[in-house]
Amino acid sequence: MIIVISGPSGVGKGAVSKELVKLDPRFEIAITCTTRHPRENEIDGIDYFFVSEESFRKMIEEGELAEYSIVHGNLYGIPQRFVDLGLNNEKDVIFQIDVQGAKKIKNKYDEALLIFLMPPSIEALIERLNKRGTENLSEIEKRTKRAKEEIEERYLYDYVVVNDILENTVKEIYEIILKERKLRIGL
Numbered sequence: 001m002i003i004v005i006s007g008p009s010g011v012g013k014g015a016v017s018k019e020l021v022k023l024d025p026r027f028e029i030a031i032t033c034t035t036r037h038p039r040e041n042e043i044d045g046i047d048y049f050f051v052s053e054e055s056f057r058k059m060i061e062e063g064e065l066a067e068y069s070i071v072h073g074n075l076y077g078i079p080q081r082f083v084d085l086g087l088n089n090e091k092d093v094i095f096q097i098d099v100q101g102a103k104k105i106k107n108k109y110d111e112a113l114l115i116f117l118m119p120p121s122i123e124a125l126i127e128r129l130n131k132r133g134t135e136n137l138s139e140i141e142k143r144t145k146r147a148k149e150e151i152e153e154r155y156l157y158d159y160v161v162v163n164d165i166l167e168n169t170v171k172e173i174y175e176i177i178l179k180e181r182k183l184r185i186g187l
């Protein structure tokens with residue numbers, strides 16, 4: 001299966017996805033490419049494939065990306081091989097991507113399951129971004145402004161889940177996926 005988890009920056013897509021992978025060996029988190037600079041704790045090939053703009057453009061030209069978008073001023077894109085893993089039913093691949101990317105994936109692969117993760121409130125989202133401490137104030141403001149626009153688009157998704165208590169969110173999303181997996185591939 002192809003599982004898209006979208007939602008504003010800082011809502012907890014990464015935290016939820018990491019917990020899902022611990023629950024079930026069928027899950028794999030897609031490692032996407034970006035031209036953003038790595039944060040201090042990020043590792044190339046684990047968190048992202050960090051590439052130059054030139055390499056990114058070359059990947060686009062060579063058809064290596066299933067989708068790409070400009071998010072918060074940087075390029076992000078999904079290597080086609082992760083989509084293929086999901087299409088071949090080898091894995092349930094989780095894509096932590098923004099709303100633009102989710103729409104493009106749904107247009108190309110109608111079978112994709114789209115889940116939108118909502119913060120309990122904008123204040124809680126800002127607090128999470130502040131606590132994470134990976135962006136400066138002006139970047140947090142930019143991401144919060146974009147968050148409001150993204151939340152407006154939540155109705156395009158198959159499911160909307162509020163990430164209040166992490167443990168409950170993971171349980172709710174896992175149940176959704178198990179239900180959809182049964183409907184789609186009978187497993």
Ligand SMILES: Nc1ncnc2c1ncn2[C@@H]1O[C@H](COP(=O)(O)OP(=O)(O)OP(=O)(O)O)[C@@H](O)[C@H]1O
Nearest residue numbers: 008009010011012013014015128132163164165166
């Ligand atoms: N339910 C929750 N309650 C409190 N804190 C949370 C919850 N879920 C995630 N967090 C924390 O919020 C911060 C942001 O989470 P995370 O990095 O997973 O967000 P993200 O949606 O993947 O962000 P980005 O799109 O910028 O990569 C992290 O410090 C994470 O530990």
Ligand SMILES: Nc1nc2c(ncn2[C@@H]2O[C@H](COP(=O)(O)O)[C@@H](O)[C@H]2O)c(=O)[nH]1
Nearest residue numbers: 009032069071076077078096097098100101
């Ligand atoms: N459309 C896509 N969006 C992506 C992809 N990989 C990540 N993202 C989204 O970018 C923002 C910012 O992430 P950050 O790591 O800089 O905080 C976040 O919302 C991601 O979900 C992708 O391949 N395509």
